[in-house]
Amino acid sequence: MELNNDEIRRYSRHLILPEVGLSGQKKIRGTSVLCIGAGGLGSPIAMYLAAAGIGKLGILDFDVVDFSNLQRQIIHGTADVNRPKTESAKETIASINPNVEVVVHNMRISSENALELIHPYDIVVDGTDNFPTRYLTNDACVLLKKPNVYGSIFRFEGQASVCAPHLGGPCYRCLYPEPPPPGMVPSCAEGGVLGVLPGIVGTIQATEILKLAIGRGSSLVGRLLLFNALDMKFRELKLRRDPKCPICGDHPTITKLIDYEQFCGIIPEPANPAMNPDEVTVQEMKRALDNPQLGIQVLDVRETDEQQIAQVAGVPLLPLSQLPQRFTELDPNRQYYLHCKSGIRSLRALQFLREQGFKYLKSVKGGITAWSDEIDHNIPKY
Numbered sequence: 492m493e494l495n496n497d498e499i500r501r502y503s504r505h506l507i508l509p510e511v512g513l514s515g516q517k518k519i520r521g522t523s524v525l526c527i528g529a530g531g532l533g534s535p536i537a538m539y540l541a542a543a544g545i546g547k548l549g550i551l552d553f554d555v556v557d558f559s560n561l562q563r564q565i566i567h568g569t570a571d572v573n574r575p576k577t578e579s580a581k582e583t584i585a586s587i588n589p590n591v592e593v594v595v596h597n598m599r600i601s602s603e604n605a606l607e608l609i610h611p612y613d614i615v616v617d618g619t620d621n622f623p624t625r626y627l628t629n630d631a632c633v634l635l636k637k638p639n640v641y642g643s644i645f646r647f648e649g650q651a652s653v654c655a656p657h658l659g660g661p662c663y664r665c666l667y668p669e670p671p672p673p674g675m676v677p678s679c680a681e682g683g684v685l686g687v688l689p690g691i692v693g694t695i696q697a698t699e700i701l702k703l704a705i706g707r708g709s710s711l712v713g714r715l716l717l718f719n720a721l722d723m724k725f726r727e728l729k730l731r732r733d734p735k736c737p738i739c740g741d742h743p744t745i746t747k748l749i750d751y752e753q754f755c756g757i758i759p760e761p762a763n764p765a766m767n768p769d770e771v772t773v774q775e776m777k778r779a780l781d782n783p784q785l786g787i788q789v790l791d792v793r794e795t796d797e798q799q800i801a802q803v804a805g806v807p808l809l810p811l812s813q814l815p816q817r818f819t820e821l822d823p824n825r826q827y828y829l830h831c832k833s834g835i836r837s838l839r840a841l842q843f844l845r846e847q848g849f850k851y852l853k854s855v856k857g858g859i860t861a862w863s864d865e866i867d868h869n870i871p872k873y
């Protein structure tokens with residue numbers, strides 16, 4: 492199929508590039524890409540691929556747009572808050588380039604559906620923010636021999652590569668054979684991320700996809716690109732396929748998709764989540780604050796910067812990061828309720844203090860976020 496006159500006008504700056512030209516532009520139009528995640532990375536990936544004239548773009552996400560997404564997820568606007576990300580993304584893509592066929596997958600990718608989802612696409616791009624999905628995407632792509640354009644971001648740092656053992660490079664497991672212990676690597680929601688960072692890493696991923704589509708240049712197959720925005724530095728690591736890799740090695744032991752939550756050490760939440768005996772509710776935290784005669788000390792284990800954003804009046808701060816040096820300031824025989832932002836770090840603080848001999852400890856489930864939802868709406872959520 493030739494390009495029509497509108498397409499020739501739209502893609503003229505590609506057409507006059509000798510490396511792209513008419514034949515390259517037709518290859519881009521003939522390429523289908525599944526974008527896993529319509530968040531920080533997915534935004535620039537989907538928008539640039541749409542503008543470049545990719546033929547078919549699958550957008551997979553189960554989430555809705557949150558106010559805190561808008562700082563970096565530029566495919567969504569303020570009016571899209573609470574709408575499904577896939578719907579909002581589809582509209583933005585259509586406004587950029589109505590020639591792109593958009594397929595919406597408003598769901599979670601899982602071991603049950605991953606192969607079927609990925610199979611119709613030429614290239615997969617990983618815009619996920621969690622380890623189970625990242626390993627799942629990798630394994631499904633290795634099994635189906637699809638290039639997996641990988642990117643990840645955290646705070647001021649990002650990385651990108653193209654995982655494609657069938658093209659001679661390593662897979663994600665060759666780089667990272669084991670997932671980090673759960674809770675060890677904070678998510679962007681916990682650790683923060685510079686809003687423009689996914690713009691840079693996602694644009695690198697989109698560039699690699701276009702190069703794969705036209706078959707020009709040297710791709711990131713066999714290379715890991717590391718970026719630090721604070722120092723404004725790019726570094727590069729050479730990567731080799733691990734012959735002992737359990738999925739792309741010479742004698743693979745993983746021949747079908749596994750349980751990735753379990754592989755990453757994540758204990759699934761029961762349908763009707765029973766209370767962890769180490770946890771109390773924000774209502775119980777309020778009771779402790781309202782009744783000092785109970786002798787319960789509520790302690791905020793978030794970092795200093797976070798306390799400046801939001802705090803519950805009368806709750807002293809002892810950041811988790813300072814706990815190993817400062818726990819001696821606390822009385823091991825006193826009762827403490829520990830709170831953080833969402834209830835994860837306070838459980839880590841509880842674990843640490845218990846190891847130091849503290850006996851009467853509880854972690855506040857849901858942290859200050861739950862406090863804002865259930866006790867005091869004037870406390871800002873961040």
Ligand SMILES: [Zn+2]
Nearest residue numbers: 662665736739
């Ligand atoms: Zn591998």
